[in-house]
Amino acid sequence: MTIQQMMYYEAVARHQSITRAAAELHIAQPTLSLAMQTLESETGLNLFRHVGRNIELTADGQALFAEVAHMLKDVARFDSHVAELARRHQNLRVAVPMLVGTLILPLLLGTFRAEHPEIRLEISETTGVEALDLIEREEADVAVVHDSAHRHGLTARRLPDWPFCLCVRRDHPLAARTRVSFAEAMAEPLVLLDDGYLVTRLIEDRCAREHLAPRILHYTPHLSTIWNLVTRGLACGIVTSGGTLPESALVAIPIDGLMQHPAIFTKTGRQVTQDQRTLITFLKRTFPAAPIAKMAQSN
The missing domain is CATH 1.10.10.10 (Winged helix-like DNA-binding domain superfamily/Winged helix DNA-binding domain)
Known part of the structure; x- marks a missing residue:
C-alpha cells in the first residue's frame, strides 16, 4: 500500500x-x-x-x-x-572565542541579521579550544577560531590575518607608539585570558622559545576584566586589533610578529547546509583586512 x-x-x-x-x-x-x-x-x-x-x-x-x-x-x-x-538548519549554532568575537559579533548581529533575517543564530562565546570541541561533538555548526593547530576531522577556511595588540591606557608611555616588540609587551605587567584561549597558549609557547619571563599578574576568562584592570592602570592586556572602542580610554598597539590567523571551522565529512554556506560566504566577504596603518595613525 x-x-x-x-x-x-x-x-x-x-x-x-x-x-x-x-x-x-x-x-x-x-x-x-x-x-x-x-x-x-x-x-x-x-x-x-x-x-x-x-x-x-x-x-x-x-x-x-x-x-x-x-x-x-x-x-x-x-x-x-x-x-x-x-x-x-535555519537555527545555526556558532561558536566564537571572545577575542575573535570583538570582530565577528558586530558583523553577525548587525549586517548578517539584517541581510538574512530568516536564519536564526545561536551564538556561544567560548574559549578557542571549547569552540573546536563543540564542532567535533557536533554541538556547533560553525566556529570562528584563530591560531588553531590542525585538528583531524575539522575543515578550516582561512580569513584575513589580524595582529594581536598590547592594550594600554592612553596616558601609558607606550600609547603613542605605532607598534611594540614582543619582548617589550612581555616586559609589561599583564592580565591575560586563561589558558583555554589559544592566544594565551601562543604567548606562553613563544615566551618559552625565546626564553622570556612574562610579567603575568592575572589570568581571567573575561575580556571585561582585562579592560577594567587596564583602565585602572594596574596592568596591560593582550587583545585583537579592534578590541577596544575608539571612545574608550584604551588604545591597542600591534605587537610585532604576533598575529592571529582566524579561520572558519566545520566538521569534515558532514554536509554543509545552505545556511552554513550563506554564513561562510558572508564572513569571507565581510571579514575585514587588518587596518594596521589606520589604527597606528589613530593611536
Missing part, C-alpha cells in the same frame, strides 16, 4: 462513508470509490460490506484500519522530525 492509499482508506474507514471521506480529502467520490476497489483487489481482502447507502468494515477491514492508523502516525512523526531538522 502506498501512503496515499493508506490516507484514503483511513478516511473511508473512519467515516464509514465514501461521501464524507471524499469531502474531507477534497477528491471526487468516483475517484475514491475506485481507489477502494483497487485496494481490495490488490490486497485480496473484502474490506467493506454495504448496509443500505452506508458501508461497514468487515473484520479484515477493522484489522487493516488499525494497522493503517498506526502506520500513518509513524509517517506523521517522521514528517515532524524532518521538519524539525529543517528548522534546525
